[in-house]
Amino acid sequence: MNKEQGKISASLMCLKLKDLENDIKIMEEEKVDYLHVDVMDGDFVPNYGFGTDYINGIREMTDIPLDFHLMVMRPEDKLEWFKLRPQDRVCIHYESTIHVQRTLVRAKSYGSKVMLAINPGTPLYAVEEVLDYIDGILVLTVNPGFAGQKIVRSCISKVERLKEFLDEQGYGDLELAVDGNISYENAKLFRNMGANIFVAGSSSIFDGGDLRVNIEKYRDVIK
Numbered sequence: 001m002n003k004e005q006g007k008i009s010a011s012l013m014c015l016k017l018k019d020l021e022n023d024i025k026i027m028e029e030e031k032v033d034y035l036h037v038d039v040m041d042g043d044f045v046p047n048y049g050f051g052t053d054y055i056n057g058i059r060e061m062t063d064i065p066l067d068f069h070l071m072v073m074r075p076e077d078k079l080e081w082f083k084l085r086p087q088d089r090v091c092i093h094y095e096s097t098i099h100v101q102r103t104l105v106r107a108k109s110y111g112s113k114v115m116l117a118i119n120p121g122t123p124l125y126a127v128e129e130v131l132d133y134i135d136g137i138l139v140l141t142v143n144p145g146f147a148g149q150k151i152v153r154s155c156i157s158k159v160e161r162l163k164e165f166l167d168e169q170g171y172g173d174l175e176l177a178v179d180g181n182i183s184y185e186n187a188k189l190f191r192n193m194g195a196n197i198f199v200a201g202s203s204s205i206f207d208g209g210d211l212r213v214n215i216e217k218y219r220d221v222i223k
C-alpha cells in the first residue's frame with residue numbers, strides 16, 4: 001500500500017467552461033495535486049478535445065501541475081507540442097504507438113513524470129517489459145474518451161492483480177493511477193488496493209455539488 005497521501009488529479013473535461021476560472025482558484029486553495037488534461041485526437045478515441053491553445057490558456061491561469069492523458073495516435077510525434085514541465089506528468093497509452101519503449105524514453109527526456117496508460121482490454125502484463133522506463137501506470141477503468149461512464153467491472157480485479165504483480169516484481173514503488181468513474185466509493189476501493197493517484201471527475205468532485213466540500217471529502221477517502 002502506498003503510504004503517502006493519495007493524490008487528486010482533477011479532470012478538466014468534467015468542469016463547466018463557465019466555471020473554469022473560479023474552479024481553478026478553488027483547486028489551488030484546496031491544493032489539488034494535478035489538473036488532468038484529456039488530450040483526444042478523434043482517432044485513438046472517438047472524441048476530440050483539449051488542444052494546445054486550451055492548454056496554453058490553462059498554463060496562463062495556474063501553476064497547478066498538469067497530468068496529460070494523451071489519448072492520441074503516435075504520441076512520440078506530438079510531445080513537444082505540450083511544453084512539458086518537470087512537475088507535470090505525461091501518460092502514454094501502450095496501444096497508441098508501435099514503439100512504446102522508445103516513446104516512453106523520449107517522453108522521459110522532457111523531464112516530467114512518465115506513466116504508461118493501459119485500456120480495459122489490454123492485459124496487465126503489457127507493462128512487464130517497460131517497468132524500468134516509467135514512473136507509474138495509469139489504469140483506465142473505462143474505455144477512454146468520455147466522462148460519465150460506468151466502470152468496466154473486470155478492471156476492479158485488474159487493479160488488484162496489477163498491484164500484486166508490481167510488488168512481486170520488485171516495482172511496488174511505482175505510482176498507480178486510476179481513471180474512469182473513480183467515484184468516492186471506487187476511490188476508496190482502489191486506495192485499499194494500493195492506488196495513489198485518482199482522476200476525479202463527474203462521478204466525484206464535479207458531480208454538481210460544492211467543489212470545495214467535494215475535494216475535502218475526496219481527500220479524506222484517499223488518505
Ligand code: DX5
Pocket residue numbers: 011013014036038069142143144145146147148149179180181182183199200201202203204
Ligand atoms: C476518461 C476520462 C474520464 C474523466 C473522469 O477518458 O479521463 O475518466 O476524466 O470522469 P468520470 O468521473 O465521469 O469518469
Ligand code: ZN
Pocket residue numbers: 036037038069179199
Ligand atoms: Zn483521462
